[in-house]
Amino acid sequence: MKSLPFLLLALVLVPFAQAQSRPPQRIVSMNVCTDQLLLLLVERSRLASLSRFAADAAWSSMPAEAIGITPNRGQADEIVALQPDLVLTSAFSGTFAARVLERLHLRVERLGFAATREEVFGQIAQVADWTGEEASARQLIATTRARIEASVQQLRPQLAGKSAVFLSSNGIAFGSSTLQDDFLHSVGLRNIAAEAGISGPAPLSLELLLQAAPDFIISEPRGTLDAQMAHPYLQHAALMHLNPRRLSLPDRWFDCAGPWLADAYSSVVSQLSVTP
Amino acid sequence: MMRVALPLLWLLVLVLWLLELAAGPAMVDVLSALADWIGDNDSVARIILQEVRIPRALLALLTGASLGISGAALQGLMRNPLASPDLLGISQTAALLAVSVLYFGWSAQAWWLLPLAALLGAALAVLLLLQLTRKLPGTHALILAGLALTALTSSLTTFALSFAPNPYALQEAYFWLLGSVANRNLTDVWIALPFMLVGTMLLLGCGRALDALSLGEDTAASLGFPLAHYRWRLIIGVACNVGAAVAVSGCIGFVGLIVPHLLRSLCGAQPSRLLWWSMPGGAALVLLADVLVQQIPTGQELQLGVLTALLGGPFFLLLLLKQWSER
Numbered sequence: 001m002k003s004l005p006f007l008l009l010a011l012v013l014v015p016f017a018q019a020q021s022r023p024p025q026r027i028v029s030m031n032v033c034t035d036q037l038l039l040l041l042v043e044r045s046r047l048a049s050l051s052r053f054a055a056d057a058a059w060s061s062m063p064a065e066a067i068g069i070t071p072n073r074g075q076a077d078e079i080v081a082l083q084p085d086l087v088l089t090s091a092f093s094g095t096f097a098a099r100v101l102e103r104l105h106l107r108v109e110r111l112g113f114a115a116t117r118e119e120v121f122g123q124i125a126q127v128a129d130w131t132g133e134e135a136s137a138r139q140l141i142a143t144t145r146a147r148i149e150a151s152v153q154q155l156r157p158q159l160a161g162k163s164a165v166f167l168s169s170n171g172i173a174f175g176s177s178t179l180q181d182d183f184l185h186s187v188g189l190r191n192i193a194a195e196a197g198i199s200g201p202a203p204l205s206l207e208l209l210l211q212a213a214p215d216f217i218i219s220e221p222r223g224t225l226d227a228q229m230a231h232p233y234l235q236h237a238a239l240m241h242l243n244p245r246r247l248s249l250p251d252r253w254f255d256c257a258g259p260w261l262a263d264a265y266s267s268v269v270s271q272l273s274v275t276p
Numbered sequence: 277m278m279r280v281a282l283p284l285l286w287l288l289v290l291v292l293w294l295l296e297l298a299a300g301p302a303m304v305d306v307l308s309a310l311a312d313w314i315g316d317n318d319s320v321a322r323i324i325l326q327e328v329r330i331p332r333a334l335l336a337l338l339t340g341a342s343l344g345i346s347g348a349a350l351q352g353l354m355r356n357p358l359a360s361p362d363l364l365g366i367s368q369t370a371a372l373l374a375v376s377v378l379y380f381g382w383s384a385q386a387w388w389l390l391p392l393a394a395l396l397g398a399a400l401a402v403l404l405l406l407q408l409t410r411k412l413p414g415t416h417a418l419i420l421a422g423l424a425l426t427a428l429t430s431s432l433t434t435f436a437l438s439f440a441p442n443p444y445a446l447q448e449a450y451f452w453l454l455g456s457v458a459n460r461n462l463t464d465v466w467i468a469l470p471f472m473l474v475g476t477m478l479l480l481g482c483g484r485a486l487d488a489l490s491l492g493e494d495t496a497a498s499l500g501f502p503l504a505h506y507r508w509r510l511i512i513g514v515a516c517n518v519g520a521a522v523a524v525s526g527c528i529g530f531v532g533l534i535v536p537h538l539l540r541s542l543c544g545a546q547p548s549r550l551l552w553w554s555m556p557g558g559a560a561l562v563l564l565a566d567v568l569v570q571q572i573p574t575g576q577e578l579q580l581g582v583l584t585a586l587l588g589g590p591f592f593l594l595l596l597l598k599q600w601s602e603r
Contacts, residue, residue: 169447170447170448171459172447203577205300205301205302205458205459205577206328206458206459207300207301207302207304207324207328207329208301208302210302210320210323210324210328211302211304211320211324213320233459236327236459236461238323238324238327238328241318241323241327242323
């Protein structure tokens with residue numbers, strides 16, 4: 001008897017799940033990365049709902065485009081009520097909700113983690129494949145690739161052989177197997193976090209940072225409140241002795257796959273063109 | 277034996293303090309770093325020693341001593357061997373107020389606002405607990421009230437931090453709830469030190485009153501100790517110490533509980549002597565824990581509170597078993 005409501009629900013939903021011959025028309029995204037790829041590739045009228053972070057500039061690189069689209073909190077019940085024919089989420093977030101949706105025979109697709117430029121392009125192509133937008137994805141990938149290549153040509157001669165580190169709040173550094181690592185290597189920079197043995201995002205001790213003495217520290221300035229809240233690591237007196245060049249890049253350009261990766265490259269070009 | 281034991285304990289603190297200077301992820305020759313410092317050479321080793329390791333070792337020592345003496349004072353004041361800053365939620369209330377001051381951006385206004393807020397939190401918690409024990413007599417009531425206060429303030433701290441503007445904000449909850457002295461500045465030492473000095477002076481002056489109080493409130497009063505006066509003095513002293521410690525290094529658990537227990541039999545169960553002994557005792561425990569924290573090859577450095585609980589927990593259980601079997 002307990003499963004009766006679920007059975008009824010499944011009966012209602014089966015027709016939606018079966019309509020796969022034409023590309024999905026009621027797409028729901030539960031993750032801010034899939035939100036943005038959908039906004040880039042798919043017509044708004046086909047987006048039934050995006051995650052509540054889609055319109056939040058702290059997390060999304062295209063918040064304005066998400067305004068007016070129904071937000072969701074990633075809960076299974078509200079997503080079922082939207083009657084979607086495709087649900088996109090990340091392989092790492094909302095896994096319980098996604099499993100519930102699959103039990104109800106909804107089509108759920110999960111996006112993984114992009115740690116290289118090629119994997120970023122792969123994710124764009126992947127979402128395009130799920131939504132039937134291969135043509136526009138091909139164009140987006142080609143222009144992004146060309147923009148990155150142009151910046152790399154400019155940056156390599158200036159940066160080759162120098163060292164850098166990406167630092168986020170609480171002294172979190174980005175080691176090997178991260179998009180930040182791929183970014184540094186692509187312009188000829190050494191990643192001191194990876195050299196210190198860090199893999200993925202993990203805290204880098206102040207001592208090791210001082211010893212490695214990187215030429216560049218790249219971080220996202222989030223204002224004075226964050227500087228105080230998240231250990232005043234970047235204001236530590238010892239860093240004054242080091243005096244590295246500071247570059248500023250938002251974390252969100254690396255958190256989610258998208259053409260903003262090219263913005264990160266061109267932003268470094270323009271920051272370096274200004275003499276410190 | 278007892279006369280040499282206290283200097284020996286301080287000697288142990290000195291040894292551990294020097295060991296702490298040599299511990300750390302970067303391979304640094306401390307002697308050559310010291311030579312660079314004296315010779316005023318701007319080497320990386322010197323910067324690491326001067327700006328990273330010395331502040332860290334000083335904070336570990338100061339925090340440990342403060343928590344040790346506070347635990348001894350609380351156990352004397354409440355005449356309850358389970359009283360301690362972290363078990364009763366005093367540290368956690370201090371952390372909540374500290375986080376609030378940080379969260380609203382007030383700590384940028386003046387350096388003393390952060391320790392003062394933590395101090396107020398600690399004082400409020402002690403007052404609340406004393407008030408509750410008057411209404412609910414007995415050892416268990418105090419511990420239960422402390423548990424409730426710990427749960428309430430810890431969750432409020434986590435709640436406040438979940439609104440912070442960065443994706444790694446919950447790491448900060450780790451810091452505030454488990455404590456750490458990693459990557460701290462010399463500024464943090466100067467913020468905490470004045471409050472700790474005042475608090476320690478206040479507590480050390482209460483030794484004889486605590487001795488008298490161990491015979492019961494009526495006896496203490498008849499011996500000529502104005503209890504209300506000493507109660508306030510103890511509350512303010514504990515609040516200064518715990519508030520300052522929490523403001524710079526978060527809630528480091530277990531120190532205030534086990535250190536007085538460890539040393540009680542060594543100093544003849546005399547509360548006044550226990551105050552003096554718990555200072556180096558606490559400092560030694562926190563220094564040892566912080567040396568160990570840096571040796572354990574975990575992906576992320578463990579928080580200090582994890583280590584003090586790992587060291588203290590089993591030991592405390594053994595101590596409890598031993599004491600109960602002797603009864």
